[in-house]
Amino acid sequence: MPDLDLLRTLAPPVEPPPPRAFTPPPARGRRPVLLATPIAVGAVILAVVLTQLGGGQPFAEAAIRAAQASPRLLVNGWKVTRVDEWDAGTGEMTFARDGRSVEVSWTAVDNGNKDLVRVAGAEVAGADAWVGRYPGSTDYVARWRQGDAFVQARGDAATPAAFIDVLERIYQVGAEDWLAALPATAVEPKAQAAAASQMLMGIPLPPGFKTPPATDETRDRYQLGAKVAGAVVCGWIEEWLHGDTAAAARALAGSRSWPLLQDMNAEGDYPEVVWQYADAINGKGDVPGGKLGLSVDGTYREALGC
Structure with missing residues (x-):
């Protein structure tokens, strides 16, 4: 426990x-x-x-x-x-x-x-x-x-x-x-590594992926989930920009079925941002904001917290 x-x-x-x-x-x-x-x-x-x-x-x-x-x-x-x-x-x-x-x-x-x-x-x-x-x-x-x-x-x-x-x-x-009175969603430092490993279940990982290290801060589970998911998505986007574009596009195309993002989607908007980038990479939409000239490589780090 x-x-x-x-x-x-x-x-x-x-x-x-x-x-x-x-x-x-x-x-x-x-x-x-x-x-x-x-x-x-x-x-x-x-x-x-x-x-x-x-x-x-x-x-x-x-x-x-x-x-x-x-x-x-x-x-x-x-x-x-x-x-x-x-x-x-x-x-x-x-x-x-x-x-x-x-x-x-x-x-x-x-x-x-x-x-x-x-x-x-x-x-x-x-x-x-x-x-x-x-x-x-x-x-x-x-x-x-x-x-x-x-x-x-x-x-x-x-x-x-x-x-x-x-x-x-x-x-x-x-x-x-x-x-x-602290909520059950608070994840203390010693529990972060195990929580991150559980969050990564069912998610394809980009080449050379490293789980974000635990911090000395107690984190809300949603925020920790965004940190973990962001590391994965940013890794795949970097692979798409500089490596195997087909593998990255396939991995991100399946992000709507990732258990972590499904769990987070009921609470906040971070998964929606991920899915906008996944669609943009697969030619099915614009990156968040939809402004003319807005590109994946010029926005993903700030939008996803890389």
Whole structure:
């Protein structure tokens, strides 16, 4: 059993207190990973180390110390669906309820954003927050200081009051409760090699392919899948550009049947980007964007995250 699964067996996820009735902000679909995203955070480290059951301590002291130094925020009545990367200094989470989502991130420095227009103030998890909106949109952002971290929450809402209503449901918990709330999709460093090997099952690999090495970051399974799939697809595109074009075209033509991309397709758009390139290479469509003069070799690295 992977360490993170065992960890949750020892300490099942914590259900937040029942929420008050409210209307959450509309959802924003997950965008293709490895492209520019609304919340960009630096690489972060999570070391979840298991201890023995002796003493009734379900989490290792190192994991608890790391969590204690982070904001440890949850949203009342919402479920944590993604923790792609985190440590004490930086991190990124997605909370969801009824098909809607709110993104929360934290950094060690205040990045700011001059494009936002201030609309209100609010109290969030005991701290004073600045609330802004992107002009002409329903896209709201709140920023505040939580201990040593600069925290940001972002989501869509019909009005500033509706967004603030969500902000008021953000609260801070203890380290163990926060660790126990991590989603099953989080893949810690020690589990990444085995997860990547499983993801590659049923996928033809290009000549000289090497599985992407594990990182020291805890990754969301979708993001890890994009990293693995991207390495395969980019390898085949490079083969198509410089090697056996027929073999590469055949391999990519079958990408719609790859189990990894089929699994990912229900959650995000990355597989659709892959399939657009596969079609373009096989003469059945344009590369993403469909603009005149857009070429596979000039765009695939940025689009696929090579």
